[in-house]
Amino acid sequence: MHTLAQLRAGELSGITRLDLSCGLTEFPNEIFQLADTLEVLNLSGNALNNLPDDLHRLTRLRVLFCSDNQFSELPACLGQCTALTMVGFKANRIVTVPGAALPPQLRWLILTDNRIENLPRELGERPVLQKLMLAGNRLRSLPESMRDCHRLELLRIAANQLNELPQWLLTLPSLTWLAYAGNPLETEADAVALEATPLIDWSALRLEQQLGEGASGVISRAVWQRDDGSAQAVAVKLYKGEMTSDGSPLHEMNACITAGLHPNLIRVEGRISGHPDEQQGLVMQLIDPSFGNLAGLPSLDSCSRDVYAEDRRFSAEVALRVAQGIASAAEHLHRQGITHGDLYGHNILLNDRGDCLLGDFGAASFHATRDDVQTRALQRLEVRAFGVLLGEVLARVDSGLSTERRLALEALEQRCCQADVLGRPAFSEVSEILQNL
Template identity: 85%
Template sequence: MHTLAQLRAGELSGITRLDLSCGLTEFPREIFDLAETLEILNLSGNALSRLPDDLHRLTRLRVLFCSDNRFTELPACLGQCAALTMVGFKANRIANVPGAALPPLLRWLILTDNCLERLPSELGERPALQKLMLAGNRLQALPSSLNQCHRLELIRIAANRLTELPQWLLTLPSLTWLAYAGNPLETEADAAALQATPQIDWSALRLQQRLGEGASGVISRADWQRDDGSLTPVAVKLYKGEMTSDGSPLHEMNACITAGQHPNLIRIEGRISGHPDDQQGLVMQLIDPSFANLADLPSLESCSRDVYAADRRFSAEVALNIAKGIASAAQHLHRQGITHGDLYGHNILLNERGDCLLGDFGAASFHAVDEAPQTRALQRIEVRAFGVLLGELLARVDSGLSDRQRLALEALEQRCCQADVLGRPGFGEIIEVLGKL
């Protein structure tokens, strides 16, 4: 993090990224002294409510973060920033988005946790739009002009006031990751599954070291003292109450429970009761330390695509094991009326053999389990996510695949990613194809 003193003293000359979080109430004009090099500007965590009308003087500015400020309207000056592709205004008070505020090259827009009731039709006139984060607003509809956004791959519309998913949304050719939980349109979670989940009293848990923290909660290692006095090592996830980019953390917890048991899902042991602060949480199987993430999160440059280490390679056997395991897990979820919504390499844990676990249900949504066209479309959108994953795996298999196997897998990838949503195979067929290899 940089300081205002550094900026004013001219010590930051030539930098490409500036991070300032120091209670700012006004935009520091000294930022314009960096115009020749500045590409990423992060002003999150301040008290700003406006930006200067001449912001376009930052001619190289590609990325702007202004989350956790006091904006009530998306600044119109953004639309004049010719190089700006990513705009992030999470957790403000934004109730209005003027069409003029949308940069012409807009690729990634984050308006999570604001007060939006509508969006301008101009949003659909941004052909580069690839990632759209709108969870935690008051939207009752989406602009129909978005049906022109044929590059849109990820959209988060959880925790709004939508009563239906527009038909055009389910036909977008590139849509791959969709989260819509917490809207009136969503099917209810399986109440029987939630009710049947064992309750584990907080007093029976002894927390050890923290294993990790994400947007929805904190995971720690713990010892669980069972009724017979034996100790079982487990993982405990305590959920936060805050809105995440995907949606509600408590909805994520319900999805984890409703998903049930599967060899390629992290096993849920029970739900925590009796926490002194009434915090919600789950007790889960402790993952062997030999498991690690398949990939890293998308970067500012890759936008909606995971980042893999340059030297990441897989044997044919490992790649096939991953593909089979994740396809099986996805099929299981669909049978429970759940779309994962975030089927990505960074949400997959695996070991050297290719044994894998699909985690992170933050973007999961419930849907009907019938064979209605909407259900089929929702599931085939997730099939495209599997196709993207399969392509990433194939790109990193150097040897071990016969020509026949590679051609068959490449053909499967193409079918999963084809523009015709309903023309894609279901996971039952995908599993059958993989089984023959």
């Protein structure tokens, strides 16, 4: 994090990224002195409510973060920034989004946790829009113009006031990762599954070291003192109350429970009761430390695509085991009326043998279990996510895969990613093809 004193003293000359979080109430004019080099500007965590009309003087600015400020309107000056591709205004007080505020090369827009009721027609006129995060607003509809967002891959519209998903949305050729939980349109979680999940009293748990922290909660290693006197090592996830970019953490908890048992899903042991702060949480299977993430999170440059280590390679056997396991897990979820919404390599844990687990249900949504056009379309969006994953894994298999099998897998990848949503195979067919290979 940089300081205002450094900026004013000229110590930051030539930098490409500036991070300032120091209670700012006005945009520091000294930032314009960095116009020749500045590409990423992060002003999150201040008290700003406007930006200068001549922001476009920052001619190289590609990325702007202004989350956790006091904006009530997305600044119109952003639309004049011709190099700007990523805009993040999460957790402000934004009610109004003028069409003029949307930069012409907008690729990634984050407006999570605001007060937006309507979006402008111009949103559908941004040809490179790829990632759109709108969870936690007051939207009742999406602009009809968005039917032309043919490059849109990731859409987060959870926790709004949508009564239906527009038919055109489920025909978008590139849409891959969709989260819509917490809207009136969503089918409710399986109450039977929720009620059948054992309650585990907080007093029976002894937390040890923290294992990780994400947007929705904190995971810790713990010891569970069972009623029969035995002790079991487990993982405890305590959920935060805030809105995440995917949606509500409590929807994530319900999806984890409703998902049920599958060898490629992390097992839920029970729900926590009696927490002193009434915090919600789950007790889950503790994952062996030999498991690690398949991939890294998307970067500012990769936008909606995972990042893999340059030396990341897989044997043919491991690649096939991962593909089979994840396809089987996704097929299981769809039978329970759940779309994962975030089927990505960074949400998959695996070991050297190719044993794998699909985790992180933060973007999961519920749908009807009956077979109809909408249900099939929602499921086929997830099939495209699998196709993307399959392609990423195949690109990192150097040997051990015969030409015939590689061609068959590449053909499967192409079918899963084809533009015609309903023309993609169901996961039952995907699993059958993989088993035959």
